[in-house]
Amino acid sequence: MTPPEPVETRTTTPAAGRSAQTATLAEIAREAGVSAPTVSKVLNGRADVAPATRSRVEELLRAHGYRRRRAEASRSPLIDLVFHELESAWALEVIRGVENVARGAGLSVVLSESAGRLTPGRTWADQVAARRPHGVILVLSGLDESQRALLTSRSIPFVVMDPAGDPGVDVPSIGATNWQGGLAATRHLIELGHTRIGAITGPSRMMCSRARVDGYRAALETAGLPVDPALIATGDFHHEAGYRQGLELLRRPDRPTAVFALNDLQALGLYEAARELGLRIPEDLSVVGFDDLPVARWVGPPLTSVRQPLTEMAEAAARLVLDLGREEAPVATRVELATSLVVRSSTAPPPA
Amino acid sequence: MTPPEPVETRTTTPAAGRSAQTATLAEIAREAGVSAPTVSKVLNGRADVAPATRSRVEELLRAHGYRRRRAEASRSPLIDLVFHELESAWALEVIRGVENVARGAGLSVVLSESAGRLTPGRTWADQVAARRPHGVILVLSGLDESQRALLTSRSIPFVVMDPAGDPGVDVPSIGATNWQGGLAATRHLIELGHTRIGAITGPSRMMCSRARVDGYRAALETAGLPVDPALIATGDFHHEAGYRQGLELLRRPDRPTAVFALNDLQALGLYEAARELGLRIPEDLSVVGFDDLPVARWVGPPLTSVRQPLTEMAEAAARLVLDLGREEAPVATRVELATSLVVRSSTAPPPA
The missing domain is CATH 1.10.260.40 (lambda repressor-like DNA-binding domains)
Structure with missing residues (x-):
């Protein structure tokens, strides 16, 4: 694995905003x-x-802020792709996007899972340093200070896709317009005539969840509707949470007539809760998801969802990390791709 | 990427059934x-x-049948995982299984897609030879003669998971008991009282599809029921085929009262066809899938399906390839893991 020593002893141009590199x-x-x-x-x-x-x-x-000089020749033809967790068709859409760009560039994709931790382990960073990929894409996860330093000193560029936390302004990242998506989902329900609209959130440490909830709130407030904290349930983006929190919300005497589930898996859990309680979708309950995974089209009734262009986001992240590796100044290091509401059959006016 | 030359000039013990290696x-x-x-x-x-x-x-x-000697030290800490196509949650279950074993062994997983071809391209084999993984797992795809020779000469072991074709007796492979699964699915429908049972197959070049269809036929024949070729539609394991062929089958004047969809995605397509024609599941039509992906539990009604232990199969494939790399004689080089019927709400007695 270890290449013949292409010893790089020269200093690099310091990155903007960093102190100049001082040591060889x-x-x-x-x-x-x-x-x-x-x-x-x-x-x-x-x-x-x-x-x-x-x-x-x-x-x-x-x-010393040491940085290896660009050393194209000594890089392995690999891109590292790290997931917070490898679950749901969500991950697959992302893998496909990175694969598309990698294949075009003659690179292979190394897949890792940080196994539920939001930063991958130390061993992982050592492995990456040893295999010298062209770049690293982190999905819904981040790097700690020492991991960043390690990659930076090896001139291995990295990009965060859909950052879980707040990655800092100098960390290149690709996301989607989550706030706009939350706004559009909720406005759609308001326009249908709903006034009691619930939400099942993702984990509060994930910025994408916070942004969607804020969009939901903004839609209610700008329509002059009250935001009822009792109708906002905390989920975790998994099916089970949608089911469990769905049962809670739907058993309330003043149950909502519509729920924004914040992702598709939770929407499917909510479907199950509604079935169990004998509530029909959309006659008794309207449901909006987020992501627009393939399954959204296939369930009965087909799910209205906010489409997140996951494959395109992953492609953009892969292109960005390769640009960074070529030391081409990218157009922007924080890109949000547009979301769009896809209306299907799970939403209708509230019951009379 | 290229390691310092650990030149291996010695001959290896010839594999059983091969001619002895003659050249250094x-x-x-x-x-x-x-x-x-x-x-x-x-x-x-x-x-x-x-x-x-x-x-x-x-x-x-x-x-000369040259084989590099086992050279643990010069291997990269990688396992190659190659998919026929990266679609559906199916692939994710497999990735997760390989990740589980790789992580335990301190290895990372390199993912490739043969992009619809049933054997990956020549460039791919060169890349694998250059990166020297501990082994290669091929999912629903195979290797041509020259690719096999290339990997063998580098002592890079490989295992085929769920072979698409007929990989030959000397190719280590992991599969599931597809024939038994097809038999169990169809017997379940017969026991409910169905006599007109349709099937939507996968591609005929895939052995797993052939085995499932044969199990379906065997169930009908052993129950003394006729096998009606008009009720066996050719699909391709995708949702769209289930929908399209489902419409065809269900529009027949003598339509089947139950359909074995051969995989879950086709079953979901069939759900859509039934909805479009106003047929209720399971009252008017019983449906059985195959795979038991997570989505089978989530759809309405929850889908009766033949569970294929995909994650366990992938784990077994990864362990087998690592055993082969250690030159430990594996217990068996063709393993089929058991399938099992999971009965949910999509199957019921036929309409009176």
Whole structure:
């Protein structure tokens, strides 16, 4: 796995807003009291470096803001794609988008799952440093400070797709217009005549969920309707939460006549809750999802949903990370692709 | 990407049933009229070898049945996973299984799509040879003769999951008991009292489809029911085919009262066709799927389906390929995991 040492000892142009890089690889070696090839081994993620030496070198690399020069030739023909969790057809749409761009560029895609943690583990970062991909795409997850430093020192660019947290203005990211989508979903229900409109949210630490809820609130407020906190249930974007919170909402004496489920899987859970309670969709209950996964068209009744262009978002993320690797200044490092409401048969005027 | 040359010039123990390996790397070099490092470059997938030289060397490697010795240390910590096509939640279940085993072994998964071709392209095989994964898992696809030779000469083991064609007895493979599943699905419908039972098949080149259809036929024949070719429609395992062929079947004057859809996506297409024609499931039409994807539980009515343990199959495939790489003799190189019928609400006695 370790390539012959293409030792890069020259400094790079400092990134805008960062302090200029001050040390060469040789200087870092001197300061750490090791040889230049040892520093190079650390950079290449080789295992044959003592842990103490390694952390001393990593520390100095970070302190000096060391960046390897662009080294196209020594990169592996890979793109790393990291998921928060590999669930639902959602992930598949994203994989397909990254595959499309990777294939066109002659690259293969390495897939990892951060297994529910919102930042992938330390071992992961070491593996990435060792395999030297053209770039890293993080989906619904982020990097901690030391992981960012590690990738930056190896000049491995990264892009966050649909950031879970707040990645910071200097982190390139691709998202969708979640707020607009929440607004459009809720306005559609208001225009049909609904006034008691519930919502089942995603996890509050996910910005995409917050943005959708804020869009929902904005639609109610601008229509002069009250925002009833009792009708906003906290979910987690999984089917089970839609079912469980759906039962709660629908068992209320003043139950909502419409619910914005914030994603399609929760909408399907809500379908199940409605079936169980003998409520018909859309006659007794209108439902709007978000994502517009293929399954939205297939369920009965077909689901009205806010389409999120997941494949296109993933393609944009892959193109952006490759641009960054070529040190081409991208047009923008924060892009939101438009969402659009797709009206099907799960929404109708409220029962008289 | 190219590792320092860990030149392996020794012969290997010939595999059972193969002719003994006769040539060392040095002998192949001599015969090809090139240096040993050049042969080594070809084995490592390096680009800096003239195409003519390269094909001469490949030809000799193949002719001599050359096999690199096990070279654990020089392998990349990767497993290659190749899909026929990256569609439906089906693929995700498989990815998850391979990820589970890979993570436990400290490996990452490289994902490729053969993009509808049943064997991945030549470039793909070169890329695999160059990145030297611990093994390759092919899903619903196979390898041609030269690709097999290429991987074998590099001692990169491979396993086929759910073979599309007939991979040959010496190709390690993991599947499910498709025939038993087709039998169980159809017997369930017969026991409910149905006598006119249709089927929507997958592509006839896929063995899993053939096996399911044969199980369907066997159930009818052993129950003394006629097999009516007019009730067997050819599909392709996609939603659209289930819808289109479903409309055809259900518009017949002697329409079936039950349909075995051969996979869940076609069953969902059939749901749509039934809705369009105003037929209720299960009152007017019983439907059985195959795969038992998560969506089977979520649709209305929840779908009776033959569960295929996709994640477990993928885990078994990953473990098998790693065993082969360690040159541990696996218990068996053709394993079929059991399917089981999951009865939900889409099946009922036929209308009176």
